[in-house]
Amino acid sequence: MEIKIIKADMRYLDDCAEILRGSELGMRYFVNRNQEYVGKKLITESFEKKEMYVALDKEGTCVGFAWIALSGIFHWFPYLHIIAVRADMRGKGIGKQLMAFFEEVSFVQEDCPKAFLVVGDFNTDAIALYKKLGYVQVGEIPGLYVPEIAELLMMKERPEPQDVHP
Numbered sequence: 001m002e003i004k005i006i007k008a009d010m011r012y013l014d015d016c017a018e019i020l021r022g023s024e025l026g027m028r029y030f031v032n033r034n035q036e037y038v039g040k041k042l043i044t045e046s047f048e049k050k051e052m053y054v055a056l057d058k059e060g061t062c063v064g065f066a067w068i069a070l071s072g073i074f075h076w077f078p079y080l081h082i083i084a085v086r087a088d089m090r091g092k093g094i095g096k097q098l099m100a101f102f103e104e105v106s107f108v109q110e111d112c113p114k115a116f117l118v119v120g121d122f123n124t125d126a127i128a129l130y131k132k133l134g135y136v137q138v139g140e141i142p143g144l145y146v147p148e149i150a151e152l153l154m155m156k157e158r159p160e161p162q163d164v165h166p
Contacts, residue, residue, distance in 0.1 A: 001092040003063065005101045008052040015062035016043055016052065022087045028120065029145055043067065046081070053101065055085075055094050063089045066098045068105060073116045078106035080117040099133055103156070113158045118144070118151040130154050 008016070017040035020026040030039035046052040046067040055064040064085035072079030080102050085094045106115040117135070119126050139153035 001057070001063075001089070001094060003055040003057055003094055003097055005053050005055050005066075005098065007050065008047060008054040008065065010047055012052070012054045012062050012065070013040070013044060013047055016054065016065045016084075019062070019065060019084045019086045020082070023084045024123070025082065025084060025120075028122075028149065043082070051081070053098075055098055057089075062086075064094045064098055066102055068102055070105065070109065070112075077112055078102070078109070078115045080115070083117075095129065096133075099129070103133075107158045114155055115158075116153065116155050118153050120146075121150040121152055127152065134159070 020030060020039040020043060021037050026037065026039050030037060030042065032038050043052065049069075051067055051069050051072075053066045053068060054062045055066075057063050064083070066083045067081040069079045069081055071077070072081065080099075083095065083098050083102070085098070103115060106112060117130065118141070119130060121127075121140075133156070135154040135156045137152050138155045141151045141153060143149070144151040
């Protein structure tokens, strides 16, 4: 599916909050003890920090997002904080395009040869995708966000430039 990825402004906040609410991430991580959804409050921070990017379809509808903190892990390396695709748009390559965008903006920085993300151990589809894209697990953090979920710390090193031979 053809999409355009842009830096988000506040008009996309509600769309992103609803996409997160409709995801397994939203259900597992962003519901408080009273079963109230609290994801919008968290992702508002990404808009305020100007770290949110949205994927728009050809009609300009928000179909996914990526929260990218360029110096977000160890105050040096790019970190993909959250990535989500609208439920009815999954399986159309939007997540892969958002991942490619994350790598593009991460590896353009000369002094940042690595990019990081964490993924819940339950999220086997995402883990498989990240491994296919060249990410390797470099650690595991039990109960980082939710006591019964271990977060897998994954890293990708900047690919070497391909030699071009005429």
